[in-house]
Amino acid sequence: MLKTSSAGPDSAQAPASTADRPRQSGPFTDSRHRTRYILLVAVLVLVSAGSTLGILLWDNKAAPGTRAFELIVGMRMDALVVIAVVAFCQAFATVSFQTATGNRIITPSIMGFEALYTVIQTATVFFLGAAGLTLFAGGAQFFLQAGAMVLFATALYTWLLSGRLGSIHIMLLVGVVIGGGLGSLSSFMQRIMDPNEFDLLTARLFGNIGNADTANLKYVIPIVAVTGLVIWLRARRMNLVALGADVTNNLGLNHKREVMVSLFLVSVLMSMTTSLIGPMTFLGFLVATLAYSATDTYDHRLVLPVAFLIGYAILSTAYFVLRHVFYAQGAVTVIIELVGGLVFLFVIMRKGRL
Numbered sequence: 034m035l036k037t038s039s040a041g042p043d044s045a046q047a048p049a050s051t052a053d054r055p056r057q058s059g060p061f062t063d064s065r066h067r068t069r070y071i072l073l074v075a076v077l078v079l080v081s082a083g084s085t086l087g088i089l090l091w092d093n094k095a096a097p098g099t100r101a102f103e104l105i106v107g108m109r110m111d112a113l114v115v116i117a118v119v120a121f122c123q124a125f126a127t128v129s130f131q132t133a134t135g136n137r138i139i140t141p142s143i144m145g146f147e148a149l150y151t152v153i154q155t156a157t158v159f160f161l162g163a164a165g166l167t168l169f170a171g172g173a174q175f176f177l178q179a180g181a182m183v184l185f186a187t188a189l190y191t192w193l194l195s196g197r198l199g200s201i202h203i204m205l206l207v208g209v210v211i212g213g214g215l216g217s218l219s220s221f222m223q224r225i226m227d228p229n230e231f232d233l234l235t236a237r238l239f240g241n242i243g244n245a246d247t248a249n250l251k252y253v254i255p256i257v258a259v260t261g262l263v264i265w266l267r268a269r270r271m272n273l274v275a276l277g278a279d280v281t282n283n284l285g286l287n288h289k290r291e292v293m294v295s296l297f298l299v300s301v302l303m304s305m306t307t308s309l310i311g312p313m314t315f316l317g318f319l320v321a322t323l324a325y326s327a328t329d330t331y332d333h334r335l336v337l338p339v340a341f342l343i344g345y346a347i348l349s350t351a352y353f354v355l356r357h358v359f360y361a362q363g364a365v366t367v368i369i370e371l372v373g374g375l376v377f378l379f380v381i382m383r384k385g386r387l
Contacts, residue, residue: 060332070335073327077342084349085113091357115245115310116352118257120320120344122306125264126299127317128324128333128340132271133295134201137325138380140318141303143205144189145212146182147312151219151238153178158234159222175249179304186300190293201292237311241366242352245310253305260301268333271295275331313366315373320344322376 061067089109095101130141157174189211190204223231237244264271273281274291281288306313324340351365 060330060335066329070328070330070339073339074342077339077346080346081342081349084346084353087353087357088113088349091353111247111250112242112352113349114250114254115242115247116348117345118250118253119242119306119310119313119316120348121261121341122257122302123313123317124320124324124340124344125261125337126302126306127321128337129264129271129295130299131321132275132333133292133299134205135275135277137321138318138377139205140314140321141299142312142314142317143212144186144208144300144303145215146186146300146303146307147314148212148215148219149182149185150178150307150312152215153181154237155219155222155226155234158230159226162227163230163233172249172252175246175252175308178308182304182307183297183300186303187297190296239311239366242310242348249309253309257302257305260298260305264295264298265334265337267291267295267298268337271333272331313369315370315377316344316348316366319369319373319376320347322380 061070089106093102093105095105126141131137131139189208223234226234270286270291273284273286274288274295278288281291320340320343323343324336327343328336328339330336347369348365351368355365355368
């Protein structure tokens with residue numbers, strides 16, 4: 034007995050239902066999104082490689098292979114290492130900080146790192162004179178500044194996040210107030226300072242790649258590498274933290290503890306870069322904002338490398354152009370801060386809130 038199918042003759046060509054389609058989830062929405070990310074990384078690597086070769090080889094009048102050529106390349110390589118360290122610290126610290134605070138506008142600078150750096154530098158000149166910067170230099174000064182920043186930040190968020198209120202918003206507000214108070218103290222000392230000493234101090238209070246003491250890189254690089262590795266290994270945890278306290282706690286992670294660990298790692302990175310070259314207020318914001326927009330994904334394992342590449346590409350390209358085209362090497366941070374400030378205002382005006 035033949036069985037008659039109730040389906041029509043075209044049933045074999047009928048499309049599969051939505052329930053029969055394979056489902057997938059991940060940081061990429063589709064294959065085009067993945068391809069766009071790969072192309073983005075490739076372009077950033079090419080730009081970074083081009084600017085690196087330009088800095089090393091452009092206007093190097095010594096013949097390749099000679100001792101003079103190697104010396105010039107070696108001196109320029111020091112600047113590139115500083116650029117890479119600063120870009121890495123600013124990128125990883127800002128992305129992690131914005132995830133911990135749940136806000137993509139504010140940056141670690143709001144915690145008072147730069148104000149504390151300014152106070153230490155100003156107090157050194159104020160109490161010890163111009164010779165104090167020479168006597169109190171090298172590894173001792175570097176670790177004193179970096180240690181003071183880490184202790185300040187750790188005490189601040191441990192006190193405010195572990196207390197009865199446990200509010201990250203209060204922590205940020207207190208950080209702003211303390212930073213303003215430290216800035217006022219620095220201004221007071223600068224006003225009654227000898228003008229010649231003030232001129233010497235001014236060069237230290239503005240972020241400048243040329244200010245970096247390359248002798249400290251042997252301490253900075255291992256610390257930054259270990260801290261960055263820890264942040265990278267915690268990327269999946271930060272993905273959960275970005276979902277909010279309720280979701281994080283429901284999925285088995287202690288949100289408050291994760292935030293405190295992230296803020297400690299951020300304080301280490303920010304203390305390294307600020308002690309190395311001085312304050313750079315808007316570089317981290319600029320790098321993080323561009324990374325979020327370019328990657329369009331939630332996964333920190335994809336955002337963090339792009340943020341670093343963007344930071345390195347911006348700093349190295351600006352350094353090359355201003356050094357070899359406009360012969361204004363010291364203006365690198367001026368341009369970066371100007372562009373970063375304009376991007377900050379644009380984002381604020383578009384969102385209409387912090």
